[in-house]
Amino acid sequence: VSCTAAHGDDARPGGDRPAALTPYERLLPAPASARPGGPGYPFGAGTVIRAGRAGGAAGAEVRRVGELLAGQLRGPSGLPLPVVDGEAGDGVRLRLDGRAAGLGPEGYRLEASASGVTLTARTPAGLFHAGQTLRQLLPVSGPGTVPGGTVTDAPRFAYRGAMLDVARHFFGIDQVKRYVDQLAQYKVNTLHLHLTDDQGWRIAVDGWPRLAEYGGAGEVGGGPGGYWTKDEYRELVAYARERYVEVVPEIDMPGHVNAAQASYAELNCDGKARERYTGTKVGFSSLCVGKERTYEFIDDVLGELAELTPGRYLHIGGDEAHSTPAADYAAFMDRAQQVVARHGKTVLAWHQLATARPAAGAVLQYWGHDKTPAAEKAAVAAAARAGHPVILSPADRLYLDMKYDTATKPGLAWAGYVPVRRAYDWNPGAYLEGVAESAVLGVEAPLWTETISARADLEYMAFPRVLGLAELGWSPAGALDWTAYRQRLAAQAPRLTAQGIAFHRAPDVPWG
């Protein structure tokens, strides 16, 4: 594959201005290959979306992808864009092609010519991603012409995630759905939900109702908190799924459990309920490793969550268990991993699991940084060599709660400041010594919310850095280039603005 989109832009006179980029050069994440050429297709009053000719369930899903795309294009273009069956005729054509094997499970081809735009993929997910590319080839507002050309595209990494901590501060599902839409348009395909922590328990559990009702009624700073009913959670998961975003729910254990220990006295070794906690310290709580009731508890909780979650993973945390002795930690994590397996899911955990006994197939999420001790990194590398896939979330690169610089009001700085360039300018395939690219499942940008409660702050911290995450996860290594990226990022500004996202106008980006 060649990449005409991402190379050589810096040599062009005036190349620092986003307006100098052509639509194919502006695509973000940069596609594996983009070749402009030939006449384009003008969107007009007569433009229709043709949902292909696949029958049965696949056909229905393609139709749904077509409807979703039409919905996304109608607002900006002001056109009616009806969705019709079949693929013969002018317009936007969605075509499922099982033989397009080279495109993989998420790849696609987009071909624009005078008669229309054809989107081809092996899967509906690929068609969805193709549609997101098409959105970027049209003007931010008003009808326009999709320039002639071909994009052939597929992701570098299978896992491209964002995490939201709804435990430190509570967010309603409407806010999270909005984040899903914002992420999915840049081909992020995983939403990790940090559902529980010392300050709050955010998901209803039938067998243990006080977790949400009592343990959810609070948050950092003393606000009211809240929790999601099972129906709300199901609705959110379905919403994400329709956009090909897989939800990974996290129940953090054996530490970060004060909200549970405040809700049920029996979860404490001393049998006494804890006070609810509204501060921001970490590492002070632990489940009672020696008590059988603890394992009934995690079996009930993870069982109900597994049943609610169509995705492959259950995240069991495992970080900062500073109040759990090492031997207890390892014993606890052994059992917790067995519970996940028994409920038919794959274990995902923070990389501290590497210091215990990760079960076969367990995935580790690395959240270290430049100053993480070499021995800790080596344990992760050893686990990777033993076959454990690794998700990279370096705190000093991808933590969206780190301040951009000294002037940033929300956020923390324990891992240092993370300007836009630092978040983007590194190679996940060669980041951790001893972890080969083949062991890297992907990348994820966590957003911890000790200091974040308002939607505006959430979006200010995530944008524009999360677009860098999207490109690191999707684009081929050869397309990663800060000089070209900062221009493409600047070109996204009008789209973000049109979507009401109050992004940080970082000084290292030529916003124009």
Ligand code: TNX
């Ligand atoms: C570390 S990252 C944590 C969280 C905090 C975060 C703040 C991780 C697995 N644990 O408990 O919220 O830092 O940046």
